[in-house]
Amino acid sequence: MDINYYIKPGDTFVVGKDEIANVLSFVGGATDPDSPTLFHVANVDSGEIKFVHGEEVKQILSKIE
DSSP states (O other), X not given: OOGGGGOOTTOEEXXXXXXXEEEEEEESOSSOTTSOOEXXXXXXXXXXXXXXXXXXXXXEXXXXX
16 A cells, blocks of 8 residues: 555655655656655754655654545
8 A cells, every 4th residue: 555645735744764744735646656756845843845755755644634
């Protein structure tokens, strides 16, 4: 099961070892399912906004319904 398919904008997840981020938007993955999905995220501690690869997502902490 690929958890990247279950992530939506507004969700919060763990990236890498211990970084917690909120999803702002998605980039990639729509036309080529084999390409890495990119997430535009905001770090909840520092406020840093960056892109992360879907492979870096370790756990979903909260979901927006």
